[in-house]
Amino acid sequence: MAIVKMSKFELVVFAEQRAKILKALQKFREVNFVDIKLRDENGEIDKDAVEGVAKYVNNEELTHIDERLYQLSSAISLIKKYDERKTRLRDIIHGNENYTFDTLSKKVLTYDWKKITSELNSIGVQYSQIKSEISKKYTRYDEIDLWERLDVNPMELKKLKKVNTFLGTIPSKLKGDFIEGISKLDKTYYEELKIVKDEVYYLVISSIDESEKEKLSEVFRNSSFTVENLDIDAVPQDYKNELQKEIGELKKQKRKLKAQIKTYSEDLTDLQAVYEYMQNKKLRIVESEKLAQTKNTVLIKGWIPTEKVQEFEKVVKNEAGSSYYLTLEEARKDDETVPIKLKNGKISSSFENLTGMYAYPRYNEIDPTPLFTPFYILFFGMMGADVGYGLVLLLATMFVLKVVNLSSQMRKSVKFFFYLSFSVIFWGILYGSYFGAEIPGMWRLINPSKEYNTLLIGSIVFGVVHIFIGLAIKAYMLIRDGKALDAVYDVLFWYMALMGGMAYLVFKMKNLSPAVTSVSMWIMIVGMVGIVLTGGRDAKGVGAKLGGGLYSLYGISSYVGDFVSYSRLMALGLSGGFIASAINMIAGMISGSWVGMIFIPVILIGGHFFNMFLSFLGAYVHTSRLMYVEYFGKFYEGGGKPFKDFRTENKYINLDD
Structure with a gap:
């Protein structure tokens, strides 16, 4: 349950073996190639480049x-x-x-x-x-249809020598002006052919007399007559x-x-x-462009899981025989170029996508997946808490996992919700919620609709535990890296300030043991003083160190905000339960009539499925937020580059090893 250890390899083979080697490595799968740089960022030849070595390029094949x-x-x-x-x-x-x-x-x-x-x-x-x-x-057809009432061939009209013929349109709003003007002409005939939207289509036949032509031109100008060229040699209807x-x-x-x-x-x-x-x-062609070559050889660099070294050597030997040169070196912990591959247990592996959505860890960090998985399951169930909803999710995911042929990635996604369903059922039993209804006589630990204050306190307690575990992980990482004093400064003092402060407030407000109240107060003070004295230790000068320490202490307000954020565990659980109860109430209001018998199943099934979708979506989003912001913010940075298998993501087939 950790980040997979990586080894870097350098492989030299003959150029004619390149294609076979790459195909064999693709079958091997777990190879992440390194792009061999022969030029720096400015395009200059790299100082480590060897004369006669060039990048492999095959644009024609691509x-x-x-x-x-x-x-x-x-x-x-x-x-x-x-x-x-x-x-x-x-x-x-x-x-x-x-x-x-x-x-x-x-x-x-x-x-x-x-x-x-x-x-x-x-x-x-x-x-x-x-x-x-x-x-x-x-x-x-649509163009000719506009002239369907024209019962002569427009080409024949153009051949007439003693008259001028016009086909055209005018705006509908000017129709009155057009008719009034053209009616005054003695040697002009017009025929309305069609009205379409804002235009009127006309046939106009007029004498070639110059006086008539001038009068007609005036009418055309005043009515915005637009001449159309109907270039067909047939009657429109025949055409x-x-x-x-x-x-x-x-x-x-x-x-x-x-x-x-x-x-x-x-x-x-x-x-x-x-x-x-x-x-x-x-x-294979694209990745081969990361390689370098000489006249007769090809240089390949990349990363493989250390546990796969022997298998990798066997693959190379099977394809290249003895004609190859291979070096292997285990990655250094502080090497930021190492690609990250995660390896987790049966349950935690289904939650790796959440880590990837945030950021992969660096090689010298720890994999946060198994550290947040139990909390994610717990918090998701608390937000979606309902036995009925959990059973629906459980049965649906069980059916898909048992019956449907899924790709490995899809199987992980379905398993993710399969594991979450148990938590939804568990919290549903604690809340006594069965599709939003209460079963008389059925045991419950808490009634959310009445004991919401208790539920709120419990949610914040979960938050305190969650954040304190995040700080503990940070302390472990500092001690592991030989920074024990930093663990004291950045974790122990915060523990003292926060825990002492919370204990002081509780015991003071409840008038409990004066001795505990006094001790917790002094623990809080020591922690705060320690934060002020060490929070700015990296700054130069006494004033800067003190200012940095005071600013660090101001960060206690963000912890208060973080604790309050966990109230969403109560809020989403209550909202889903209230909506489910409202659906049941609506169904109950229309019962007792034949109309109700028809619509009750629709209301119950449709309503509960919709509420289940909203509840699970809200739980997914807000639980992820608690992990990413409140939890990861205490110990996790990320920034690692994911290890990319030498395979494409398939959408049409399931490609097994």
Whole structure:
């Protein structure tokens, strides 16, 4: 239950062995490569660089694999878009296909994926072109539809020599002005064809007489007449009919291509497996750019877990024979470049994601996961406290874990809530809450709705214990690093100030033992004096040291705020319980009628599921906050770089070792 010990390796192999070595190391998995720097931050050649050594670059191969991935992705998307197979419960339970690294490699060799993707992409291009063509024809149809009442060919109108013809539009608000003006012209004919939104469509035929032309131009200007060019050689209605025929033919072709796409449905899982293989192949190419090379050799640097050293050496030997040079060195505790890999027990490992969300520890720190896991379980249950809600969570997670084929990461996530469900049930029993209801005669330790003061005090006591354990961990880390005096200054004095202060207040307010009151007061004073004298010890000058110490003592106010923060343990537990009771009350109010018999199950099931979601979401967020702010703030800094396995994160398959 700690940070995995790491060893750094340097491996030199012949250039022709590079691909085989990288593939073998990807199967080995637990390798984190180091980017070999041959130039510094300013682009200058690094002082440690060796003449004749250059970075390994293979842009051509990377471009090629990206093209393959794009083709595969397009083919997969096309099948999924038109796959009409229903998602059944058994498909969900089956989950992703399971592969080992070897079986995945064999799949790529035996399955003719290049032919399938080529065919699918060709069909996809045709399908897209036809869709685009249909869209264009519909747009054209809508344009011609505006002139559907025109019963002559617009090209024939343009050929008339003794009259001028115009097709155009005017704003609806100027229709009156247009009609009034054009009606005064003796040698001009107009016909209203259509009104659409704010525009009116007209056909205008007028004499070529110059006087008439001038008068008509004046009318056009006054009514904002816009001339339209209808460039079709047919009567609009006939043209529309022809467009409809063309659209119908295109739709037939579209349906035919769609049917072709559906015939590839069975290829979906195979293509997805090939896609994941190609993603891992791309990772090998990308990671190889961290390597360095000479004319005949390749230099590889990286990190591996120390416990895997022998297995690593065996993998290298199997691929390179005796033609390699390998050095291994255990990482130094203070080396900040060491990637961090966590290793925890059965329960704590399900909580590692929470550590990662905050920050991975540095190599010389301790893994906080097992240190916060018991508190997280305890506090989550206290906020979600209800036997019914806990049982629902327990049964749901048990079903998923037993029946559904999950990836390792998803299994961890489900186990996380599985372990939390026990705490929810435990606190539900203590509170006597069963889906928000009380069962007469059933034992309970505390009634939250009446004994909320007791619950508040208990929450703050939990907070005090939680924070004091955080300080104890800090003391352990200081002593471990040979800083025993710092443990006295930064932990023991705070213990004395806080514990002495709390004991003094309690005994003084309750008029209890005067002796204990006096002793606790002096313990508090000694602790405070110690903080003032040592809190600014790193500053220069007496005044600066004293000022730093006083500022450190002022930090006692933040501890008070931290203690009060734990009141959320009571608040969220109460809110969830009250909402659950309100749901039951609403259901009870409408009982006794046939309407109630219909809606009561909906109210109870829907209401409690919604409240359960809110309760668990609130518990997750606020418990995490207590860990990250109040607890980690006392001993944990983080800042480590996570160890990245030499594998991609798979979304279509489960890739086992």
